[in-house]
Amino acid sequence: MLNSLFGLVYLSAVSLLVSLTVCFAGIQAQCPVKLNPPRVVVEYGSSVSVDCITNITNDLMGWEANVGNKSMVTDKLITWSVSNLRQWDIRPQCYINYNRMPPCSTFLPVTVYKTPDSVSISTVEPLMKEYYQYEFHCDIVNVAPKKFTVKWFKGETNVDNETFNYTTKTPVNETSKFQFTAYRDDDGAQYRCEAELELGADGPQPPPIVTSKTYQITVRYRPKHEVTIELISTNDGDITLNCTVAANPPATYSWYSEHWTTSKNSSVLTFSTLTPGNYTCTATNLLGQSTKMFIITGERTTFWTILICGLVALALLFALYAIYKRCNFTQNSVI
Numbered sequence: 637m638l639n640s641l642f643g644l645v646y647l648s649a650v651s652l653l654v655s656l657t658v659c660f661a662g663i664q665a666q667c668p669v670k671l672n673p674p675r676v677v678v679e680y681g682s683s684v685s686v687d688c689i690t691n692i693t694n695d696l697m698g699w700e701a702n703v704g705n706k707s708m709v710t711d712k713l714i715t716w717s718v719s720n721l722r723q724w725d726i727r728p729q730c731y732i733n734y735n736r737m738p739p740c741s742t743f744l745p746v747t748v749y750k751t752p753d754s755v756s757i758s759t760v761e762p763l764m765k766e767y768y769q770y771e772f773h774c775d776i777v778n779v780a781p782k783k784f785t786v787k788w789f790k791g792e793t794n795v796d797n798e799t800f801n802y803t804t805k806t807p808v809n810e811t812s813k814f815q816f817t818a819y820r821d822d823d824g825a826q827y828r829c830e831a832e833l834e835l836g837a838d839g840p841q842p843p844p845i846v847t848s849k850t851y852q853i854t855v856r857y858r859p860k861h862e863v864t865i866e867l868i869s870t871n872d873g874d875i876t877l878n879c880t881v882a883a884n885p886p887a888t889y890s891w892y893s894e895h896w897t898t899s900k901n902s903s904v905l906t907f908s909t910l911t912p913g914n915y916t917c918t919a920t921n922l923l924g925q926s927t928k929m930f931i932i933t934g935e936r937t938t939f940w941t942i943l944i945c946g947l948v949a950l951a952l953l954f955a956l957y958a959i960y961k962r963c964n965f966t967q968n969s970v971i
């Protein structure tokens with residue numbers, strides 16, 4: 637009696653151990669099915685087809701998914717296919733039932749993507765001024781998944797990048813911002829942004845890119861002369877006073893000299909002769925002004941005058957010395 641009770645306890649303990657071992661083994665062992673391809677990247681609205689393959693004789697195998705083929709077979713290959721995929725979040729799995737064990741399954745990772753409906757560049761303040769800070773917005777409409785990089789370009793130079801890397805699978809709208817300080821050299825610069833989907837090695841190569849239109853900026857800046865004083869000799873033939881300076885909007889010019897009575901407003905003046913002296917030009921636009929002075933000298937005339945005067949003085953000195961020497965000699969000889 638006691639013996640048989642002990643035997644029963646022993647038997648149940650062994651069977652529990654065996655069933656536990658089988659159970660854990662079943663969980664740990666990889667499900668003996670292979671997916672081909674093992675993961676897919678599909679464009680929304682396009683078709684997809686994946687094979688589930690096994691080499692095990694089974695009781696049943698099939699696909700479980702919220703869309704597509706669900707048929708069950710007792711074969712070694714079954715295909716899941718959708719001709720027009722219109723689901724953002726799908727988790728198909730291939731399962732197999734064999735050896736009278738609970739069915740096991742393998743998930744197929746699916747990325748459903750959609751290129752943006754539009755990528756547009758804009759700025760709140762289109763009238764830009766030198767040294768001020770501005771911001772561009774890049775609006776990306778209806779893109780999925782939320783895994784993409786927004787690249788900013790100035791001309792052909794990539795000036796900034798922003799990466800969005802979220803698990804959101806449904807289409808989103810997103811805005812990337814780019815700040816910059818406007819300088820005079822940026823006047824006419826062309827900016828654009830691009831949205832590049834991050835779909836990995838399984839995605840289309842090269843990855844889909846949608847580019848915005850080009851935004852050409854206008855930067856307003858005051859005139860600023862690099863050289864503010866210019867020396868000009870009257871002996872170099874025609875005299876050109878060039879006051880031209882870059883400015884946006886373009887500068888207007890005014891001239892001043894005590895030798896002039898009429899006003900002049902051109903950026904370049906040319907003369908065949910000009911009285912030596914100072915001539916001042918002022919370039920002005922709505923942001924400020926810049927002045928340049930031209931000093932006209934009769935440089936060579938002065939040089940020759942000095943030389944001739946010097947020679948005359950020297951000759952005079954020589955003559956005086958000769959006279960003095962002569963006088964001395966006369967006196968000496970008298971004594």
Ligand SMILES: *[C@@H]1O[C@H](CO)[C@@H](O)[C@H](O)[C@H]1NC(C)=O
Binds near residue numbers: 777778807808809
């Ligand atoms: C994104 O923007 C578009 C157009 O402005 C709008 O129709 C759509 O509902 C927006 N989507 C989301 C997820 O906000």
